Amino acid sequence: MTQSNDQLVNQPLGRRTLMKGAGLGLVAGSLSATLPAPSASAATEGGEIWSSEYWAKKGDVPLWMFRKRVGAPKAGEPSKPVLFFVHGSSVTSRCFDIHVKGGGEYSVMDEFARYGFDCWTMDHENYGKSGRTSGNSDIKSGVEDLKAALDVLSKETGRQKYHFLGESAGAIRAGAFAEVQPDRVDRLVLAAFTYKGDGAPTLVKRAEQLDYYRTHNMRKRDREMIRSIATRDKPGTSELAAVEALADAEMPFGDQVPTGTYLDMTSKMPQVDPKKVVVPTLVISGQYDGNSTVADLQDFYGQLPNGDRQLIILPGVAHSVVLATNRQLFWHATKAFLTMPTPIST
Template sequence: MQGPASRRAMLAGAATAAALAAGPAAAEEAAVWGAQYWAGKGPVRLCLYRKRLGVPRPGEAPRPVLFLVHGSSNSAQPSFDLTVPGKGEYSLMNVFARLGYDVWTMDHENYGRSSRTGSNSDIASGAEDLAAAAPVVARETGAARFHYCGESSGALRAAVFAAREPARVDRLVLSAFTYTGKGSPTLAERAKRLPEYRASNRRLRDRAMIRSIFTRDLPGTSDMAVAEALADAELAFGDQIPTGTYLDMTANLPVVQPEAVKAPVLIIRGEHDGIASLADLQDFFGRLPNGDRQFVTLSHAAHALGFGLNRQQFWHAMHAFLAMPPPVAA
């Protein structure tokens, strides 16, 4: 069986412009297969989703596994497998499946199709969800280590998990990440509602709130038709979501120390993302112990990189990091 480094090397030249564009023609040529699975965290049932090129076959060569971790306000499929009619490709799962990855994601507790409980589904709970999902992914793919990509509070979940279970994590992408929250206009505004987050395990997440994700930093970095498609997909699960990640991000940061994250790390952010200041992220980046690390800022982009007009730059930077050839030791 090939190791993660060998698989990355094999994929290093795969990111062609046509594959990254992933338009309708590419969709017809490459049949993306998908399936749904379940993991258990005690009595909590967690819904997992998988996409890759072709149905899995016994004895086939292993593929690198990419696990996507959603944020505070939207569940897994609307976040990473969204269809926006007439607007091109917005499914991160489809894009990376076509690039040769075995792509997974999951609804965290109290999101999407996963169990509804009394928990507020904070960052620590999300890291426990990832730990519960890992054996299912390993069983189905034969892989022991996976790449992880988390966005916003999903990046915090992924970083906490990477610190807790380094043996499970190959390479780690932190998109729209925040560290201490210092200098963040988004978190300063959110903190005004801190008493509400402490008083209730649920908050309202309606269409207006989903639209605000696309407008709060710099309107015009995304097509608002995407916001409407996202709201249509997400509101099927109701207009109430957990407060735990908001509470953590306004009252309990930092939830992870960079020295505890041993994996290679890509920190990627939009130039106009208000969730974290550049200085705060640079502080985290400078303290990471692994020399295999990258910091990327994308211009003309804000918080939701995967939904932006320049999302192809996000795909490119992410794939280039994941498919990095292994270093030769000095």
């Protein structure tokens, strides 16, 4: 028997409540809820992808920013919707702009630039090209980094509100930022997100090193550790060539990264209060993600106050949605969420 949209919306959300469509697993939420005006064309834009580097300042700490879009900005032209990518614990912002020789498109920045977005990212404090300090670059520090980026975004784009997409600990950073700066967030995508992390196998294993994270601000992050991001949950869900390309991009920045987000995720969760995330939100995760459970994500999703919300579980995907063999599913669901039409009735 076919259920109506109202029946689907009003019934409790069970673990196997599925709306099969476009190869996606779980899609939850009322599509009749209040939605913003469309912010980018669903069509793919042609033209050369232009890029540029920028610097933000958080006090005395320089923070490297990177931008990609189709065509260089021109005076007097309408601005494009901004999509800001937020990286996680063990990699820099390079994860959003990976190029795999002969492996097809892996740069999510290039892909969304072609969708019509003005794509931005940054290296957080103690990562990549950004400044080095004695801190451990925890979630709160990452929120301050994002605050520092706002002046650059406003100056360069002329906009005051932006879409944010974070992966893994980057999703926690983005969610925590949306709590304190909801007026600067248009739509929020939390990819590979962790709410409380109860029963998540990766976090249970990670917690065995909790004493180390408490007493050290940096940890080892070698090539093998980078490989494990795409293999630890479900080998075969990412192409090895893509993982090696990520390692090649990351290793020039050294084999040490901060411990702050690991400490937060193993001893200080939750870092994001869903009741305070008032912006339209997409929670999207892989079927085999070891950093969270479906129950954990459902708990978070159920407390979001904005009716404009979705929860999507991607089949055949593990923790890294960006590096997944099935990454096109992630692109499709995210683009659909970011380009929602204006509702006729609210």
